[in-house]
Amino acid sequence: MVVSLIPPPPPMSDEYLAIVASWRLDEKITGVLMKIQRIYYPLFAAFGVPMNLVTIMILSRGNCGLSKCVTRYLVAMATADLLVVILDLILRHIPIRYEEQFIFVYSIPLCNIHAVLLYAATDCSVWFTITFTFDRFVAICCQKLKTKYSTERTAAVVLGTVTVLSCLKNIPWYFMFSGWYVLGNNPWFCDVYDTNYASLGWGAFEILHYIITPCVPFILILLLNALTVRHILMASRARRRLRGHSSGESPRDPEMESRRKSMILLFVISGNFILLWAMYMVVLMENRIGWIGHTVYIPVFVTELGFMLQQLSCCTNTGIYAVTQTKFREQWKNVLKYPFVVIVKFIKQ
Template identity: 45%
Template sequence: MVAMATADLLIMIINVILYNIFSYHFPLSFLAQTPVCIFLIYMTAITVHLSVWFTVSFTFDRFVVICCQKFISKYCTKRTAAVVITTFAILTFLNNIPVLFAFESEQLINKVQWGCRSSFVFFTSPLGIAYVWFYSAWGAWLPFTLIALLNCFTVRRILEANRARRGLQGNRIENYCDPETESRRKSIILLFAISGSFMLLWLTTTVSLVTTRLTNTSYYRGNRRDPGYIATETGAMLKLLSSCLNPCIYAAAQTKFREELKMVLTSPWTLILRLVRKRELKDSS
């Protein structure tokens, strides 16, 4: 969850603030120079893919905890978490390297390259077309499918376990609160809050990617009134909204997260109060 929160924060900084706000409203700034612009696009792809695959990792982690009891002791460790996070980070940086060659400068002013646009040579070449399909599958189709399947298996397991547990506790009092069932309930709420919001907010992007790839629609060079272009831009907005929503889910679902957030918000006032009291004691003495 720390890795997910970090990736979401990077999306807010790089994708939203730097790319969608500063680059758009300040077209002649340092960010508009072609090398910087291309690197910024490269980083936007990386941050989105990190957020996506960390969400998949979290969903798989919940799946292991609930459905694979014998595998918990081997998988659910700090070492495994570090290996998974590092592996996905390295893979994401490597498989997005072609993005650096997929764009070119828009104009040359005083021997300085400004702006960046999609390279027609890259996107029409066989390797470019293959990479576009791979990019779509890695960034949307495969994660979407994995999260849906893992959620189905997890829900089925929870329902079966709860049904069996209720059968064993049939003679207990009606208002008895089962801690195991309550723990599962909280786990499934957190799971569906994160992965469910991801699936809903990424649905438009996934569908638009399927339609534009299968119909060979170059929406990045198309008419802005075209339904494919509108669907693509709407999906881009919703997937950024997903990263804004995740921290709110952490705060609502996780007690420790709320406690840490409360401590961060109250610590400055606590420090000021301590200084005031110390000053009062010093004056009184």
């Protein structure tokens, strides 16, 4: 009889088995998302670039019934979103998902410049949305200030200031990253200098970067929309009382219907921005906290989903503001019909 000298393995606890099951589920979901991304990102690029280009063209013509001030904001938002699609989606995420076809990217020493441009464009995309929200807040709630602030010249100054500050704010990324690319799907897509991996100084800079974009915008957009909705509700109550005194049981009020639509639009804007950016912000903060020595586990599929949702925001920001305009939709229809009109004319000739 042979007696084994190897002790039997200790029984695995229920907690350990639960962790293993969680890891396996994470791997399965991540695998599915990565396969989806190989289709999602190219399709999204093929959709996002022309959509933003056509939006810029339509708005720039000034035939949508919008003021020049509003048009400037919407054109700036569409331009920033277009740059994010090109710099982040086409030049970053697609090469990551198709790494075997983009292996030459490793040898291109431009990642630090790419990072500065990408983060500056992202900041502009977010803060242009905030400045436009503030402009609408002033136009609705501050009638005395409206005539001075909600002008084409003020919009140009505000947008130019945001652009310059966004570029200056992101220059430190040039010195934090080396010029070489690392095709890994994480917030740091460039080689990082060794001295910066665990540096508290650079860690503080990154956390400040993520607080400015998008944490502060989260707070501002909620605050501005809450104040705007409050003003609309108070004005609506006063108008309802006046109409009730003057005509008894008043009929349907078109003005109140318009205000109600404005409230719905504001809530959609807030919800869209927060929904599409919240998960991405959590991923960014988790990555930085991990580098400075604090372990925070977030499933990999959450990271992948965060990237996908954040990219989606580059086509919804302008859409929410502009596509709801009837004249803008008519211009879009004309653009879509134009190729068919040309073909029909050519055939008839």
